[in-house]
Amino acid sequence: MLRFAGLLTALLAFSAEASAQQAPPTDRPGDAYELELRVRTESQSTNGSSSTSNSGGALVERVVAVLPEGLELEFDLPADTTPAERARDWQWPARILWSESAPARLLNGPELEQRIEVWLKTGEIPREACGRWFFSWTAFKIECDPNAVLETLKVYNLRSGAHGIEAEVDPDAVRREKAETDVVVGEITGTPVTLEQAVAAHASDQISGTxxxxRESDPQGRPIRQVRTVRLEIITADGVVEQSTSTQTVTRTPLQAP
Known part of the structure; x- marks a missing residue:
């Protein structure tokens, strides 16, 4: 899948293990929701640089079955997606088993494998390119692992996880995220750097933030909106102060009355 692979994933994750929540009792086959994602990031530093970026996406979530072990859910692109747009993304539709007591599990992996093969052939992309990073108008990774869909869905997940929380960021997690970003940039620019080298370069960064x-719910208790915000201040070894705010908003709208 040619898509920006979410370099802020670790940054936006809570340092503590999120507590699972019980699936809403109103779930039943046929229920459907539109999931809209919006991410806005603003940053500035004392060296005079600043930036603002906006990104997002949309999926449709459908309840396929209510099973003893959890919910069978299907995630797909919106109905107005064009054939050309769908051809650029092999991930959808994806079916998963969701449970409040176990990690999500991909149910149609073989189907996704077949779509990956067609996608690579249609795009004339050699299998050797899988896992590598490139740059056009943004950074993107040639993703060929069906289970990568589970990482994508974590961003849209309003069914489980802690909420109503404010916590301090984990400096080590932020350092590693910045180091992984450096590795990706090095691969794209042709100036490779190892993860060990990148981690060492950020070892003395002073990192703080929240x-x-x-999460908001409707009167029936169904989650309808979630806002995750990360505020960071990083003081680098040469004294540059970098400040950033990232806001990730997911809106969940019923497409039909449950």
């Missing part, structure tokens, strides 16, 4: 997550 992570907050607020």
């Amino acid at each position: 992570e907050t997550l607020v």
Whole structure:
């Protein structure tokens, strides 16, 4: 899949293990929701640089079956997706088993494998390119692992996880995220750097900040909106102060009355 692979994933994750929540009792086959994602990141530093970026996406979540072990859910692109747009993304539709007591599990992996093969052939992409990073108008990774869909869905997940929380960021997690970003940039620019080298370069960074997550529900208790905000301040070894705010908003709208 040619898509920006979410370099802020670790940054936006809580340092503590999120507590699972019980699936809403109103779930039944046929229920459907539109999931809209919006991410806004603003940053500035004392060296005079600043930036603002906006990104997002949309999926449709459908309840396929209510099973003793959890919910069978299907995630697909919106109905107005064109054939050309769908051809660029092999991940959808994806079916998963969701449970409040176990990690999500991909149910149609073989189907995704077949779509990956067609996608590579159609795009004339050699299998050897899988896992590598490139740059056009943004950074993207040639993703060929069916289970990568589970990482994508974590961003859209409003069914489980802690909420109504404010916590301090984990400096080590932020350092590693910055180091992984450096490795990707090095691969794209042709100036490779190892992860060990990148980690060492950020070892003396002074990192502080907060992570907050607020979730809203409708009168029936169904989650309808979630806002996750990360505010960071990083003082680098040469004294440059970098400040950033990332806000990730997911809106969940019923497509039909449950």
